[in-house]
Amino acid sequence: MRSGRKARAAEADTVTIPAVSAVTPVIEVRGLRKVYGSGPTAVHALRGVDLSVTQGSYVAIMGASGSGKSTLLNVLGCLDTPSAGRYRLDGIDVRQFNENQLALVRNRKIGFVFQSFHLLARASALSNVELPLVYAGLRGARRRRRALAALELVGLSDRAGHRPNELSGGQQQRVAIARALVTGPAMLLADEPTGNLDSTSSDEVLTILDRLHDAGKTIVLITHETDVAARAQRTVHLLDGTIQ
């Protein structure tokens, strides 16, 4: 299988990249455009975005509603494809990746946290955290151990057997963060992770992100709140699909 070999090559890249990325940015975006629809009703969500994020940095994206923040983050997370422009992830243009290699990138390089958690309702916290490991091909006790370790990291070891509807909003988001971290990606993308949380829960989540940043993870987060953005090293402002 040709694509299979390519996929393994990409996997091998993951291992070799960190040494190089000290000089090249993890995320490098040039002239990024995204158009939804076509003709007179077309929406230009991104109109030429340039952005570089270096390894281990903590970036907050701010901007008015509809300015294109989520669109940008989805492209960065390889959940969506841009209409034009170049996106280099760890120095590799993502257009080179085929469907299966993209799946591998989402699984190993990127941890994504959604505003609305997106947990499987019928599965326990542990099963939810195990899910990316299932697709990574990990089995049995090793998978369990890693998932439990990730839950431990977000302080939810004692809630492993609970289902999402038995957890508070903050706890659910912490499960989602554990899930994003469990495969050990170098980069965490979070789309308004505290948007649905009260201030106490927000604090818990942000404290975890701070700790992850201290541990060397690259973090890109979208927020509306200046005090959240204040925790980041750098804030990027989006206005009508362009960076200010």
Next chain:
Amino acid sequence: MSVLEVLRFALRGILANKMRSVLTILGIVIGVAAVILLTAMGNGAQSTIQSSIFSLGTDTLTITGKQPEGKDAPPAQPLTQQDVTALSDRTGTPDVSSVSPVTSGQANAARGTTTYHLQQVVGSTPSYFDANSAKVAAGAVFSEDDVAEARKVVVLGSTVAEKLFGQPAQAPGQQVLIDNLPFTVAGVLQRKGSGGIQTADDLAVAPLTTIQDTITGHDKLNQVLVKANSSNAVSAAQSEVSAILDDRHHITDPAKADYQVTNPQQLLSTINTTLDAFTTLLASIAGISLLVGGIGITNIMLVTVAERTREIGLRKALGARKGAILGQFLAESTVLSLLGGGIGVLLGFLGSQIRIGQLQPAVSVDSVILAVGVSVLIGLFFGSYPANRAASLRPIEALRHE
């Protein structure tokens, strides 16, 4: 992702909506059970009819007289004792083992105050019993001497013996009145019972000469039974018999013959062909219901995929390959159809234990393999369309789905 993992996800998906899964399975259950049951009924009918033909003997030809067709046809020449004598000459009929003339009529039988109307009183020779595969349960059959002397002895069918004597075993040696003439019961026949032809046990057999003297007269025979040397020699015996009768009855055109030879093996193969067509018809009707069940699975899989689009988006966002998603949904629809197939086989088996009149359904292994095979293929085939649609979605499209 291991096969076990795929199966676990599939089972979780099925159990998540039990009622719907049950209804989907029901479609397949009914389809598979119908295929198995209906073909079993076809097979049962076939073997019932076959065994009733076998019980009459498959190596005995039956010759009957008939009016030849066509306006200018000469008057038919009846079957006579001379025909029997000619057929009995082994130089012309080397493949024939016995020839039995048969005359038959109706009569009233009586014993004391008990009377019974005999639908069939047969006059023949001792070889008649062998030609008909009839065996005695008590007493003995009459002898050639009895025929030569036209003695009033009779062998009763089991139904007649029961009606007149209650205990058939006590009948031999006793007297019975047939059309007010006293006959001595020589023996009672074993029950044939095997469905279809009701008269097999409802008859009385006496020497040919006796019956001709008393009931039917001497001018003609109703039938001549010709037993072949073996079941392989039936066709040869048939052509020998036809050659002799054509000669004696001056037949040049077989289409204008005034007699008819019934070959049980031909009859059997004709009936088999008809019943095969019948079974195929039943099976195809059942096949349609299986197809409908399959469409049910497609429908459910489409609904399931639509409902779970966000879940699919999430799985893809977490790194699921297209193959993993495809596998999960295919496994789901295959497990559904396998479950339905399994329960259907079970129901088909249970249903075919029930006897319908003379008919005992017989399950054929072919139909089970076919039905289960088809139901799995249905799962794969009908499941693959919605599964493929689900797996091809971009993660963000799927996640945004409401």
